[in-house]
Amino acid sequence: MNQGFDFSIAIGGAAGQGIATPGNILARTFVRRGLHLYAYNAYQSIIRGGHIFLTMRVSDREVLSHGDQLDLLLCLNQDTMTRHLRHLGPGACAIYNSDTITPGEVADGVQLCGMPIFEMTGDRKNKLAQNTAALGVMVHLLGLDFEILEAALELQFGRKGEAVVSSNVRVARAAYDYSHERFTPLPVPLPHNEEPLAVWTGNEALAMGGAAAGVKFYCAYPMSPSTGVLHWMAKNARELGIMVRQVEDEIGVANMAIGAAHTGVRAMCATSGGGFALMTEAIGSAAMMEIPLVFINVMRAGPSTGVPTKTEQGDLWQALGASQGDFERFIVAPESAEDAFHTIGEVFNLADRYQCPAIVLSDLLISEGTFSVPPQSLDMYPPIERGKLIRDAERNGTNGTYNRYLDTEDGISPRAVPGTPGFVHVVATDEHDEEGILISDEFTDPHKRRQMVEKRARKLSDALTRIPPPEIEGVEDAEVTLVGWGSTWGVIREAMEQIEARGVAVNRIAVKWILPFHADAMSGLLAAAKKILIVENNHSGQFARFLRGETGFSAHGHIRKYDGEPFMPHHIADGVLAHLAGEVPGGVFVPEQEIRV
Amino acid sequence: MTVELRHKPLTAKDFKGKVDPDWCPGCGDFALLRATQMTVAKLGLQPHEIVCVSGIGCSSNFPGFFGSYGMHTLHGRALAVATGVKMANQNLTILVTGGDGDGYGIGGNHFTHTARRNVDLTYLVMNNQIYGLTTGQVSPSSSVGMKTKSTPFGNVERPVNPITSAIMNGATYVARGFSGNIKQLRTLIEGAINHPGFAVIDVFSPCVTFNRDNTYAFFRGRVVPLEKEGHDPGDWKSACERAMEWGDRIYTGLFFQDPTVAPLHALEPILDDAPPVCQVPEPLTATQADRIIQRMM
Structure with missing residues (x-):
């Protein structure tokens, strides 16, 4: 405590x-x-x-x-x-x-x-x-x-x-x-620390993360709880030279961002689950055309319009299944506002390197919360790695020999942007060959189709080496291992202190990177755990199902909350104690939200 | 003194794509492709300076047959993608190609808002009044009574009017062409590319396979070029009146033009005397970064 x-x-x-x-x-x-x-x-x-x-x-x-x-x-x-x-x-x-x-x-x-x-x-x-x-x-x-x-x-x-x-x-x-x-003042007066802190919301952290990562194109349709990103971008657009557009709908948002990204600018857009649903076809098109950009989904309670002002971790499967077809993508769920700031830069570098779409899953709790942050912890100049990008207008032409989708050893093809002399090509949402010529109609060719599917998939074959594997945090050999993802990172940490104070040895695994997933590392950690309890802010246990699919491990029990309000630390502590006492019929502990709202 | 020519003069042939069109023989789209290739060559544009953006449909295969940068995007989304391209690199010349289903049906929302924003694009709609690639269903521009596979007893819905829609929504160059008149098409396309704003050309481009009603013969007997009628393209009311005529006389040519409205990119202060955002170095400057942090304290 x-x-x-x-x-x-x-x-x-x-x-x-x-x-x-x-x-x-x-x-x-x-x-x-x-x-x-x-x-x-x-x-x-x-x-x-x-x-x-x-x-x-x-x-x-x-x-x-x-x-x-x-x-x-x-x-x-x-x-x-x-x-x-x-x-x-x-x-x-x-x-x-x-x-x-x-x-x-x-x-x-x-x-x-x-x-x-x-x-x-x-x-x-x-x-x-x-x-x-x-x-x-x-x-x-x-x-x-x-x-x-x-x-x-x-x-x-x-x-x-x-x-x-x-x-x-x-x-x-x-x-x-x-x-x-x-009136009697409180017994302990407000203390004073040496270093002043800064204050921001999670949406501001996401927007600032974009600005620091070199985002110069941002577009959105207003949707709670993601709108704060648009507000920050709009307010700062002129000073930072960022092109900010409010678009007619999220279908337009995603496609406009893709058009912009194709010119070589770093483009980003944010929405919530409903808007993300409208964006999904475009996310697949970015994968097919191999155009890198970042889509942020600030999750709120659903389905449908749902509870617009309440939080939930309910869109994991929507992100996993966003768009038709079978393709590679990055999915990352930041742990906090500060982590969200750094994550945007990291995920842009990955999207650029591997020329594919990336999805960031924030939620209302992170995005609309207000937090202190030590200003010196914010790296405003993160590394910016654009991968195999060709945008040198003075470069000599290679007309006739440049293939946009060249089948290279690592699957990643040199990517030229429009306006560059000598690299003229067409990108297509239809399946295409190395040259970008459509093979979906009269040129249908199963060998080429297979080649292109494998080329796109091969791009991410070493992606896990650039993503940190999940780790055990806390005591070894704990009685209980808590597993959470995304925004529950902070509340689980605080719950662990309460659980330890109540005499139970506990540790935890916080998962941030969802795709690609460190399945082997995770399996190793889970194999050593005595009692695995998965904590998530949804009803059906979306992460539990994902984890079982990726590792084969089923948790011993669950702590879930889906009333729209975030976990408080004691909810999780109570859940752990109830599980240990064998008082959780069905294996799913659902804390009662005290009416504080 | 020596004058170094940066680029050699190009001809229509230089704008051929990597493959030949796979449209049905006689398809109206051939004429528009040809007219466009001739026009960009005449204007002295280079292949790398143009991006041709399309959605999905027979006519949306256009970028593959056209020798410039191209984006063959999702059904109905070409205008949204093209707006992103233009706003990220205002130096590019952008052609958007597609059909009536793509532009007036599934993409209708983007059509409205691209017109309202007056984005500097040339939008070429190959309007065949039918869904061809899906083998013949009713389209948003099909006439009342038309029998198709999805309206076997005749279409009961009234068609969209692309010309009045475009004018009412704020497009600043609105024209209609006909695949049977390449000369007029070339003039209209040249005007559209030179026009600083959203230029729409609705082109009667007969589907020789699935539309038995709106054939070359149907249009040949009816089309009347506006340029022979003394029409003033500055008069939007007259333009709308003429666009509403659909019978023995169907007008083609430039219905409306207002060159005084600024295109979207010219209204964006960050682009004043500035390079496109896609060419600006990514990292924040020290001044920018410091100000961001100061505002959080």
């Missing part, structure tokens, strides 16, 4: 009540003090109303999930108070506008911090005053100087003019003073 400072703040209210602003101010304040942050926003597909619940976990060491507990609850409406007050334990505080919100039953030791907003501000009309006042109370409870908040408010509202800044500072000051007179 965490020995240091570990603290969770939640802000609940309806859409339109302005949760984002105090959330942003707090996030910036924390990371500037060098504190680590993991924020998860449980929201609804609604612009006004509904219930939104932002959880921000802060610590003086790295945090990898939104945690299990609540220490400070800010209720912007009665609904939040009614739903969540009962989740507070001794030592926690609830902050609310006492003019409009009434607390209900409360556990012993919970401090109720009611703010009489009218008395403090003399204003009944400004509905956002309670948000600013709450920041004043929070800053006091956290043991911070008011000047820190004043500076943050100036930064947040500076664009709106001096009058807005000063009125917010006035309200915050009144609340800070009110809190100082009446």
